């Protein structure tokens with residue numbers, strides 16, 4: 476498994492399993508399948524309601540525990556210094572671990588950015604205390620990152636963002652590259668482009684003719700091409716599936732190479748249309764549901 480070196484020297488497997496929308500009762504089998512198939516990085520979140528099952532699958536795994544990289548996220552209802560320290564305790568207890576490899580803030584809270592900064596300072600404290608090995612953010616735009624870098628000490632190791640060929644966020648990616656922040660793609664195979672309920676039907680990027688053509692050339696699937704596109708451009712990717720055969724397919728992306736022309740053809744699919752929530756519109760009133768105690 477290829478790994479990325481984070482800005483504090485920690486190694487993170489470039490590809491991990493995502494578990495957003497994986498029901499708790501299916502999480503254990505999905506994570507178990509992933510570990511058996513060679514995944515060593517799992518991305519969960521307090522808000523996904525399945526940290527406990529992720530932890531259970533990792534404990535049950537018979538291979539070495541130490542090389543499994545666990546990433547989770549603090550939800551916005553737990554922002555603030557003391558609240559975020561407590562949120563770490565909740566996540567660590569549900570996961571059944573003393574230390575979390577990568578802990579990130581799930582969203583900026585633009586209207587209450589002081590709370591966001593206080594939450595990030597709690598992550599810095601947890602890092603200094605060795606409770607986490609790396610810290611980062613998610614869905615932070617350039618202005619959020621700029622304010623964060625001005626107000627805090629530790630440069631985030633990772634910014635997890637919606638990134639697929641239809642929505643690439645190049646300004647944020649460039650800012651990340653300049654500041655040694657790894658960009659990690661959520662919906663790396665374009666899940667958000669085909670989930671029901673996300674506004675008008677924009678069409679699945681998996682079915683885009685440019686993607687299927689490249690897939691045919693390499694004898695690979697469209698999902699594999701999209702994951703390869705991210706990895707070859709230095710990003711981390713965390714595809715989600717609950718199906719063993721797709722979990723296997725999604726990690727089988729290290730035996731082929733896209734050409735510069737193919738990368739450019741995929742880059743050219745940008746639509747400028749975001750699938751996920753508008754970062755500026757994330758508020759406690761709209762999204763602030765409570766995260767249960769462990």
Ligand code: NDP
Nearest residue numbers: 493494495613661662663664665666698714715716717721
């Ligand atoms: P993905 O791009 O990973 O797509 C997942 C969807 O694709 C599911 O419907 C899955 O269905 C299907 N799928 C998986 N593999 C294949 C395949 N090989 N061929 C065809 N279809 C496939 O989208 P996600 O939105 O889940 O993003 C991945 C991860 O990113 C999440 O699980 C989560 O960890 C993280 N995330 C973070 C967010 C944030 O705000 N920070 C927001 C959204 C996601 P099935 O399970 O049935 O195989």
